[in-house]
Amino acid sequence: MSPSLGVQVGRLARRSITRTLRQPTIIVPNFVFPLFMLAVVSAGGDQVTDVKGFPTDSYITFVLGATLVQGSAGAATMAGNALGSDISTGFLSRLTLTPIRASTVVIAPLAGVALLGVAQAVVFLLVGLAAGVSVEAGVAGALALLAVVLLMVLAFGAIGLLAAVLTGSAEQVQALVALVLALLFMSSMLMPRNLIEQDWFRTIATYNPMSYLVEATRSLLITGWDVEALAVGCGLAAAAMILALAAAVASLNRSILKA
C-alpha cells in the first residue's frame, strides 16, 4: 500500500527544508542583497519624498515594500534550483520507481523556500523597524504583511518549479534572477505610478504585474488597510501560484514520470 499524499509531501518537504538550511551560499545572498539594495536606494533616493504628492516622508518605508517582494522573488530560483538539480542528477528518475504522485514532487520543494521566505521577511521587517520604518496598519498589519509575503514566496517558488520542469536544468533556472530583477526595476518600486513623469515608463509599470505585488505590501506599510491593493496583489500572486503549479504538475505527468 502506498503512503498517503500527506505522508509523501511531509517526507519530501522535510528533505526540502533540511536541504535549504544546509546551503548558506544560497541563503546569505538572499538576505544580504535585498538589504543592501534597501539601504542604498532608500539613502540615495531620499530626495524623492520632496516630490509633491509623495505618499510618505520616509523613503525607506516606501522602498521596504519592494524589498519584501525582492526577497520573496528569490524563491523562484531556490525552488527551481532544487527541483532542477533533482531532475539533472537523476533523483527524480529514482523517485518514479516509488508510487509517488507528480503533485507531491512539485509541492514539496516549496516547504524549504516558504520557511526561508518568511524568515527573510521577518528579518527585513525588523531591520526596517530598527531603521525607522513604521507599519501604518499596526501589529495586525505586520502579521498580514508576513502572510502576503508567504503567498508571494509560494507564487514565485511555483514559477521557479515550472521553469525547472520545463528546462530540466538548475543552470537555466538562473536566468530567472535577471528577469525578476528587470521586472522589479521596471515596476513602481521606486516611485508611485501616479507620480511617474515619463508616460512610457508609467505604461510599462501599469502593465507590469510586479507593480501590484509591490503596491500590496507597500499599502500595509504606508496606507493602512487598502483592501483594493491587497486584493489585486494577493489575487495576482494566488493566480500565478495555481497556474504555475497546475502547469508544472501537468508537464511532469506528461514527461518525466511517464517516461
Add this chain to the structure above:
Amino acid sequence: MFARSASIALGIARRSTRKLLKNPLPGLPPMLIPLFMFAAFTGALSALSDTGGFGYYDYTAFQFVFVLYMASMFVGAFSAFEIAADYEGGMGNRLMLAAPQRLAIVVGYLIFAIARFTVAAVVVWAIALAAGLSVRGGPVEIAGLILLALLLNLATTLYGAGVALRLQSIAAGTLILLPLFMALFLSPVFVPREQLSGWLEVVAGLNPLTALMEAGRGLLADDPVSVGLAFALAGGLVLAFTAWAARGMRRAAAGPDAAPRRGPKGRRPQRA
C-alpha cells in the same frame, strides 16, 4: 620572447572573441543589466531633477554616466569570468605551459575585454542618444569620459583576473561581481553628492568611484570637475589591480601546493 608573448596574447583574445561570437548569449547581461537600470532610473525618478538643489542640466544625462561606467565594469567582470572558466576547465594550465611570459595570458584577456568594452560603449551610447540623451560636452570632453570608462574597464578586468586566477573556479563570479555592484551603488547614483545625507554621504565621499562619477558628469555637461583627480584615481586602480593580477598569476603558475597552508595552532605542517 616579446613576439611570442604578443602572439599568445592575441591568440587568447581571438579565441575568446570567437567563443563569444559562436554563443553570444553570455555577452548580453553586462549590457542589458545597465540598460535596464538606465530605463528604470530615468523613467521612474526623472522627477528628482525638479527637487531643490539638484543642479544638473538633465536627469537622463546624469544617469547616463552611471550606466556607461556600470556597463564598462560589468564587461570587465564578465571577461574575467572567462579566465575563471578556462582555468577551471584546465585550459589555463595548458596556456601557462605555452607562455614564457605568463602575464601575456592576462594581456590576452585584457585585449578581449577592451574589444567587448568598445561594443558595449557603442551600444550604450546609441541607445542613450536614441532615448534623448542631451550632450553638452565637446569632442575632447567626450573622449575624456570614454577614456575614464575604459580605465574602469581595465581596472575591473584586472581585479577579476586576480580573483579568477586565485580561485580558478566559476564560483569566483559572485566574488567578482558583488564588490563592483556595491562600489557602484555606494556612489551618488540618484542625486549629486551634495544632496546625499547620512551614512551614504560619508561612504560616497570615501568611494573612489564618486570622483570618477562626478568628473564624468562634469565632462558630459561641459563643466569639468576634478578631472585630474579622477584620472589619477582610475590610473591608480589600474596599477594596483595590475599588481593584484600579476600576483594571482604567480600563484596560479606555482600551483595549488604553493598556497600557504597552516596546520593546527597556525604552524606550517611538516613535510614528510
